[in-house]
Amino acid sequence: MRLKHIKDAEIDILKSKYYINNPENYKGKFNSLFKNDNPIHLEIGMGKGNFIIGMALKYPDINFIGLEKFDSVLVKATKKLENLDIPNLRLIWYDAANIDDIFDKEIDTLYLNFSDPWPKKRHAKRRLTHESFLKKYEIIFKNSNNIIMKTDNRKLFEYSIKSFTDYGYKIEDISLDLHQDEVDIIETEYEHKFVEKGNTIYKVNVKK
Numbered sequence: 001m002r003l004k005h006i007k008d009a010e011i012d013i014l015k016s017k018y019y020i021n022n023p024e025n026y027k028g029k030f031n032s033l034f035k036n037d038n039p040i041h042l043e044i045g046m047g048k049g050n051f052i053i054g055m056a057l058k059y060p061d062i063n064f065i066g067l068e069k070f071d072s073v074l075v076k077a078t079k080k081l082e083n084l085d086i087p088n089l090r091l092i093w094y095d096a097a098n099i100d101d102i103f104d105k106e107i108d109t110l111y112l113n114f115s116d117p118w119p120k121k122r123h124a125k126r127r128l129t130h131e132s133f134l135k136k137y138e139i140i141f142k143n144s145n146n147i148i149m150k151t152d153n154r155k156l157f158e159y160s161i162k163s164f165t166d167y168g169y170k171i172e173d174i175s176l177d178l179h180q181d182e183v184d185i186i187e188t189e190y191e192h193k194f195v196e197k198g199n200t201i202y203k204v205n206v207k208k
């Protein structure tokens, strides 16, 4: 049953015009895929796609790439996109642990939205803001490194800020209550759920 489900998801993803098969082939030349020189923004762990789809619709002069590790999640985004035509959006099914295999000095901004907190110390290396991931991200940025993170998890937020600053990033902007501080927020699926529950959302923009 589970195998069949995964196979169906894979077929749906492969059919999507937004899906980039063999992203390694575009390493260093993703602009050729979009056929322009507009900036490229990447979201790692895009989940079901609300944020990246909303951003691509709002900012047509920026190219957006959503990257997700699990096909069972990514397929929800490709389904949402079935009747939409958004030329500045592409999706990749990939593990961010190998992100240096697919991008080379071409990303302007990286979004990390509601990343898995991995609360146990022995799992810290799996956090997308762990030093080992920050090292991997080094090669992907075009000019300066620009990361924007949102989470409702205070501990992950504090851990990440320390990890970023220890690595040489400077805090450009920070909000300890995003939904009080900003309007017209493009929410992720998790964000929507957490805001409805009354959780506070934290956001930080770091640069290097």
Ligand SMILES: C[S@@+](CC[C@H](N)C(=O)[O-])C[C@H]1O[C@@H](n2cnc3c(N)ncnc32)[C@H](O)[C@@H]1O
Residues within 6 Å of the ligand: 044, 045, 046, 047, 048, 067, 068, 069, 070, 073, 094, 095, 096, 097, 113, 114, 115, 116, 188, 189, 190, 191
């Ligand atoms: C808690 S969910 C948040 C999803 C979405 N960003 C949101 O806010 O609604 C975290 C997502 O990150 C994805 N993810 C976790 N580790 C990843 C990795 N190493 N590479 C790519 N995606 C990853 C998970 O599969 C999951 O879909």
